[in-house]
Every structure is written in C-alpha cells, then in structure tokens.
Amino acid sequence: MKRLFSVALGILTAIGGFVDIGDLVTNAVVGSRFGLGLVWVVLVGVVGICVFAQMSGRVAAVSGRATFEIIRERLGPRAGLANLAASFLINLLTLTAEIGGVALALQLATSVDPLLWIPVVAFGVWVVVWRARFALLENVTGLLGLTLLVFAVALFMLAPDWGQLAGQALQPGPPQGEPIATYWFFAVALFGAAMTPYEVFFFSSGAIEERWTVKDLATSRLNVLVGFPLGGLLSVAIAACAAVVLLPASIDVTSLSQVVLPVAQAGGKVALAFVIVGILAATFGAALETTLSSGYTLAQYFGWSWGKFRRPAKAARFHLSMIICLFIAIAILATGVDPILVTEYSVVFSAVALPLTYLPILIIANDREYMGDHVNGRAMNFLGSVYLVIILVAALAAIPLLIITGAGA
Amino acid sequence: MNDHRRPAGRVLDAHLHLLDRQLLDRDGLPVTTVDDLELDGIEPGASIDPDAPAPKVTAILTGPDLATRIFGGRPPSSRRVRIPWELVTDVGTAIRLGVAGASLDATWAERWVSEHIIGRIPGGRHDPE
Numbered sequence: 208m209k210r211l212f213s214v215a216l217g218i219l220t221a222i223g224g225f226v227d228i229g230d231l232v233t234n235a236v237v238g239s240r241f242g243l244g245l246v247w248v249v250l251v252g253v254v255g256i257c258v259f260a261q262m263s264g265r266v267a268a269v270s271g272r273a274t275f276e277i278i279r280e281r282l283g284p285r286a287g288l289a290n291l292a293a294s295f296l297i298n299l300l301t302l303t304a305e306i307g308g309v310a311l312a313l314q315l316a317t318s319v320d321p322l323l324w325i326p327v328v329a330f331g332v333w334v335v336v337w338r339a340r341f342a343l344l345e346n347v348t349g350l351l352g353l354t355l356l357v358f359a360v361a362l363f364m365l366a367p368d369w370g371q372l373a374g375q376a377l378q379p380g381p382p383q384g385e386p387i388a389t390y391w392f393f394a395v396a397l398f399g400a401a402m403t404p405y406e407v408f409f410f411s412s413g414a415i416e417e418r419w420t421v422k423d424l425a426t427s428r429l430n431v432l433v434g435f436p437l438g439g440l441l442s443v444a445i446a447a448c449a450a451v452v453l454l455p456a457s458i459d460v461t462s463l464s465q466v467v468l469p470v471a472q473a474g475g476k477v478a479l480a481f482v483i484v485g486i487l488a489a490t491f492g493a494a495l496e497t498t499l500s501s502g503y504t505l506a507q508y509f510g511w512s513w514g515k516f517r518r519p520a521k522a523a524r525f526h527l528s529m530i531i532c533l534f535i536a537i538a539i540l541a542t543g544v545d546p547i548l549v550t551e552y553s554v555v556f557s558a559v560a561l562p563l564t565y566l567p568i569l570i571i572a573n574d575r576e577y578m579g580d581h582v583n584g585r586a587m588n589f590l591g592s593v594y595l596v597i598i599l600v601a602a603l604a605a606i607p608l609l610i611i612t613g614a615g616a
Numbered sequence: 617m618n619d620h621r622r623p624a625g626r627v628l629d630a631h632l633h634l635l636d637r638q639l640l641d642r643d644g645l646p647v648t649t650v651d652d653l654e655l656d657g658i659e660p661g662a663s664i665d666p667d668a669p670a671p672k673v674t675a676i677l678t679g680p681d682l683a684t685r686i687f688g689g690r691p692p693s694s695r696r697v698r699i700p701w702e703l704v705t706d707v708g709t710a711i712r713l714g715v716a717g718a719s720l721d722a723t724w725a726e727r728w729v730s731e732h733i734i735g736r737i738p739g740g741r742h743d744p745e
Contacts, residue, residue: 338745510646527734
C-alpha cells in the first residue's frame, strides 16, 4: 500500500511538474498561430525527455555521480568549462523567466504590478531552497500544479469541432499566410520547451538527493514513462485551448492573460482561480528547480559539496551561488524586460544547449565501469542515437531560424 | 600480453581514471575535483631516459591548477594546493580520502564561505525541514 502510494505520488508530481513557463507560453503562442499543426513536436519532445531523464536518472542511481560531474570527467576541464558556461547561462535565463512567470501569475491574481512582486517571489524561492526538504518542495508544487488540468476540462467545456482539431493535428505544415521558416522556428522552440536541459540536471541531482539505488530504478522509470506523457497531454490541451478560442479571433499571445483567456471563457471565475493556482505552482516549482540546477551545475563541475540533504553550512558555496543567481535574476527583471520575451528566448536557447548535456550522458550510459550491468540495452541505444540526431539538427537550426524569422515575428 | 614491464595489480590510466574525478573525504563529503596531478621523477621539457624508473604520482593538485590546466602555464609552487597521494584510500567512480576534508587546505574556500556567510544566515546550521 505504501509502495502504491509512493508510485502514485511520483506520477502525479511528474504530471504537475512537467509544465513550466516555457511550456505554457510556447504552447499558447503556437496554438494561437498554428492551431494543432505542431502537436507532433510535443510528442517527439515528450518521448525525448522520457529517454533523456530516464537515462540520466539511471546513471545517477547506479554510479552515484550526477550529470555535471560526468560532463567534466568525460570532456575534461576545458570543454567542460565551455559546456558549463553555456548550460549555466541558459539555466540562468530560464530561472529569470520562471521568476517573472510567478510574478505575472501573481499580477493576474492581485492586479499588483509584477515589478513589485519580483523581489518577493525571489525571496520566497530562496526561503524554500534554504529550509525545505527536497521531497517536500517537489511534492507540494507538483500536486498543486495538477490544477492545470483545468486546461483539459476547459477544452471539453468549449465543445470544439473535434474533427477540425484532428485535421489540424494530422496535417502538419504552416497554415496559409505563415512562412515555412516561422513554422520551423516554433517547432524548435516547442521542442526546446518540452526538453529543457535543466530538467536533466535536476532529475539526476534529485536522484542523489533522494539517495536512489538500483532498487528505485523501476519506480523512477514508471514515474517518467507515465507522468511525463500525461504532462505532455497537458501541454497539448493548452495549445488546443488557444487553437479553439484565440486562433479564430486572431488574438496574439503577448501576456499570461491571453494564455488563460480560453479557460476563463469556458469556466468563468472558478476555472480562472484554478488556472492561476496551477500557473503559480508550476512556475514556482520550476523556479525552485532552476535555482537548484544553477547550484548543482557549478558545484558538480568544481567538486564542491552540494545538496539539500546537507545543512546549508555543509554546502556553503552551493548555497552562496544560488543566492547570487537569484540576485542576478532580480536585476535582469528589474530592467523592466518582458518576462514573456525572456521565456521565448530561453526555450530557443535551451534547444541550442541540449546536445551539451545529452551526448555525455549517452556515452556514460554505455560505460561498464560506471554502469556495470545497467548499461543501455540495444533498443535504448537505437532510440538514444535517433534522438541525438534530432537534437543536433534542432540545436544547429535554432539560431539561424531565430535570425531569419526575427524571433517568429 | 607477456610484457615484463606490465605491473601486477590493477592498472589505472591517469587521464581516464584520476583526472577530473570527484574527490570525497572519509565521510563521503565532496572535497574538490582532481584538477591536476603532481608527478615525481620527470622534469618538464627534459627528454626521458628509457631506462629511468617510472614516474610516481605524489599528490593531487587543486585550486590554481585548474586555471593553468585550462589556459596553460604553471602556478608558482607556493600557490599550489596539494593533497598528498598517501591520503588516497580508494579509486572508483570517485576518489576517496582517508581523512576528514576539513583538515585539508583544499577546503579553505568552502570553510571560509561557511563560517563567514552561510553559517551566519538564520537556519544555515540546521537540517532542512
């Protein structure tokens, strides 16, 4: 019974924790412009994050070494440092976007200017990272994030023309009037949003925080393989809501109020309350994960003591670097930059950074010295190699597409 | 296979098994990463006599040696942070030392941040709840 409970809890938090500000914004933008024409990207991305997260969790559980220790060990100090710089900066950008997202959600709830909320949010994130146990922070935000299921409920309440939605999903390609480059730009952005690299730092470091061993592998695989696809369905529901309400009215998504508009239209104030709680939980949870990831990557590269299972004084540089990152995020947002814009850039750069973390994990997952009998099987390696190609193509195409399309304008 | 120079016991490749590995102390607390190694018996730049005895690893280096390994050059020996090889008890996916990390010079920065900043913030010395 206890085991059943822990499996259920793991799956539920994986669903609720799947969506972050990048998924919310990108899915709504794509839904409002292309309908469900890019839904196949979400499917490809979800399978990709399952492969990737499952592999990095297995490496951490079996070898006891987290992702960035392995990156340094395999790439050496120089290429490792270049990798650290890129991964760390993109993670910092994502952290900034998440904190901005929490502030925007609080603005929806209170009408208080997000600039005033930003320091409060950053302080809240710090207090939780400073004091709360790892399992607690993961479970609370994950479970509250489940209120985002209201997007799926709203979709049914909107009584859409299902045939038309299915038609959009089954006929990929840009609609009339949209250039092909824009279509592919948003495909890459959506892929980056679904597979953000911080999830891998967080997942593998979390495996060590929670002291996973080989015995926990089956449970973790179940959490990933059930939870992430259901979380992906949530992403599709967000895009579908936008496709049903925003696309026919040609409303562009430039703020969170447009993201939640279909839900409010379908379910009124009650649904709106649910969706705000859901967005708050999802973005706050992701802000915690990215804050921790910034500390994890630095500490693991330099070999510092890290982890929430230690008291802060026993992982001093880890905690100090997270505090500094939060201050940097506040400083970026204090310039008045639009958090939605930061989000849109962060998902594109996430796509660029994916091969940096993916390749070393794939190599170590085949190393018997680290993995013993738990090396990748043949099917896993086939899938892993297919994704390596997809990730490389997306990473190489991201920046040229960003420039050609003027960030999808 | 019958090479008489082949040593008995486990063979470690310094590049593959030692460099850039995580170093843990007696209690499993991370100390640092192996940034470089100090070898005894060879002079940098000098040609090696084929009959000379094999060089020995005398210490694990950390601190400024990371920067010089990335960007080139050598720090003055007075700035070196050495962890004598005698302290190593095990080499696996991490390298273990037989002493407490707090007794080493290599953890100076960690101890300074802990005592002067993190330990002074309320709750910094308590377990998470």
